[in-house]
Amino acid sequence: MSTNLAFKQEAPPEAPPVGAKKQRRDWTSQVKLVPGLVLLGIVFGIPLAWLLRMSFNTGLAGGAIQEGLSFDSYATFFESAFNLELIGRTLLLGLAVTAGAFLLGYPLALFLLRTQSKWKSILLVLALAPLLTSAVVRTFGWMVILGDRGIINQALLSIGLISEPLKLANNELGVTISLIEILMPYMILTVATGSSRLNDAVLEASATLGGNGLRTFFRVVIPLTLPGILTGCLLVFVLTISSFVTPALVGGGRVFLLATEIYDQAVQSLNWPLASAISFILIALFAGVLVGYQRLMARLDWNRN
Structure with missing residues (x-):
């Protein structure tokens, strides 16, 4: 007799x-x-939100504010040719500082990225050390350097290249030079951290395929570091057009930008609605730059894929 056992x-x-x-x-x-x-x-x-609501009020004489929903502040700004010139001057300064920071900072970033020196960490710290110092302190330093009795003018006078001091301060040239030095570490840091795809294997492959130094730079190095370049340019440009301390101090009150105009309207003229309106116009410039940056990055990703 056989028994069948069923296991469930x-x-x-x-x-x-x-x-x-x-x-x-x-x-x-x-x-x-x-x-x-x-x-x-x-x-x-x-x-x-409070700043936006303030921009729709109306500024009166003596700093008084008339509550309401009015576009008077925006109309006042755009009706003035001086204010329209402020927009152009601010954008041009941003482009000039961004270009200068890129031309000076990009080679340094590539060197720090590619160097095999045992001092690499120390060199990186030295390149980024200015970020540990207040921008106000560095601005005062540039006021001393670029002044009529500064190091540059005294050196040029002593060797006879010039007969009178150059006007390097209290103008847009001095502001541009100062902002390039102040913001260049941001460019170096962004390019160095955003170029991780650049390595020895890629460069060796380019050399194996017959690419010389110049061709490798433009067809390999630039494309692989382009995300870091675009991010660094965005960061420097936005920081430039919103900077106030350096243009106010190095410019000596003679360089007029959107940021300085916001300060003048809010603190000196006590026209808070107009200062708020100019602030949102500056924010609109930020938004336009960010939209352009996003489109460039999206196109770059699409071409890469």
Whole structure:
């Protein structure tokens, strides 16, 4: 007599659908963003909302403010040829400083990225050391250097290249020179950290395929470091057009930009609605630059893929 023993095999627990797991993960990630979004709303959103509301008021004589919803401040700004010139001058300064910071900072960033020296870490610290010093302190230093009795003029006078001091301060030239030095570490840091795809293997492959130094630089080095270049240019440009301390001090009150005009309207003329309107015009410039940057990066990613 044979006995058949049947063993009941338990089915394994069903795994949750892939879509449900992904949805739960996305929901968890969104919840984690809530504290940061709330903090940003309190620190940035509320002040910006108050500033926007102030820009629609009307400034009266003596610093009085007439509550209302009016575009008088914006109309006053755009009706003035001087104010329109401020926009152009601010943008030109941003382009000049960005170009100078790139031309001087890009070679340094490549050197720090490619060097095999044992002093590499020390050199990197020295390149970024100016960021540890206040921009106000460095601005005062440039006021001394670029002055009529500064190091540059005294050196040129002593060797007989000039007969009278050059006008390097209290003008846009001095502001441009100062901002290039002050903001160049941002360019160096951004290019160096955003060029991780550039390595020895890529350069050796280019040399193997017959690329000389110049061709390798333009067809390999520049494309691989382009994301870092664009990010560095964006950072320097935005910091330049929003800078106030350096243009006010080195410019000696003779260099007029959007940032200095905001200060003059808010502190000297006590026209807070107009100062708020100019602030949002400057924010609009920021937004336009960011949109252009995003499109360039999207096109770069599309070409890469």
